[in-house]
Amino acid sequence: MTTPTPLSPTDRSTIRRGKHRAVTERAALHAVLDAALVCHLGVVVDGAPLVLPTGFGRDGDRMFLHGSTGARSLREAATGVPVCVTVTVLDGVVYARSVFDHSMNYRAAVVHGTAVPITDPEEKTHALRLLTEHIAPGSWDYARRPTAKELAATSVLALDLTEASVKIRSGPPGDEDEDVRAGEKWAGVLPLHSAWGKPEPDPTLVGEWDVPPHVAQRAGTPYA
Structure with a gap:
């Protein structure tokens, strides 16, 4: 039996709020990333936070981010500043007996680190193939491959998955005992x-x- 490989939490990646929902297996991180098509890349630009949806793909314990070479978020991330990438898969809305206890069922991952620009043509092509097959499986072998000009206009960054956290909520609402005993309101989950x-x-x-x-x-x- 294979022993699950755990995540290695740092101060930034340690879940403190709702820590009972933290999942520590690295396989869970891979599963959340593989289930999503869009991540959100967060980086500080000119002293202000900038968070933008970004296409990505995963290769083992690295994820590749891509976009136009003119994208300000990618240009800034390529300078070696700290970045934060988040992914969320929504599984349902939790309807509780009280508004306070309403929630959502979800699978979420947060990755901290420093993005590294991919400039080697062979590695860049490999990354773009992974990205394409993650978002639109089968397209790399079917559609026309990128030209040299198109590759030059595309920025690809690699982000190591070492510093990451996963948080998952599932199941019914967590109503207060008195609200359950009162029996006055419907409660449950509306799956998505x-x-x-x-x-x-x-x-x-x-x-x-x-x-x-x-x-x-x-x-x-x-x-x-």
């Missing part, structure tokens, strides 16, 4: 289930086209 819809062809397509297998296979399937 996301699924891919029917593919919508680009109106500029010429002639009749079948939906490619890698797209058709994903259509109608659950997301996260």
Whole structure:
């Protein structure tokens, strides 16, 4: 039996509020990242916080962030300043008997560290392949690959997953005993289930086209 590899908490990554929801297995961190398509990159720019949605992919214990070389958040992150990346997957809204005890069921990860620019062409191509396959599986082998000009216009940063935390909430509401005994209000969970819809062809397509297998296979399937 394989022993789970634990996260190594630091002062920044130690969960203090709601610490009973902290999950310490590194596999849980990987699972949360693999379930999400968008992360939020936080960095301080000119003395003010800047948090922006960013595409990403994971390769073992590293995650790759990408965007335009003109993106201010990525340019700043590439200078070696501390960054924070968050990912949240929402699983449902928790309706309690009191407004105070309303909550959400979720899986969330927070990663702290220093992002490193990927400049080696081979490693950059590898990172972009992972990103593409994470967001749109099957597209790397189907679509046209990036040109040298497109690669030059794309910024890719690597962030080590060493300093990270995971927090998960699941299950029913945590109402006060007196509210439960009163029996006056309904309580429960409204689950959130996301699924891919029917593919919508680009109106500029010429002639009749079948939906490619890698797209058709994903259509109608659950997301996260």
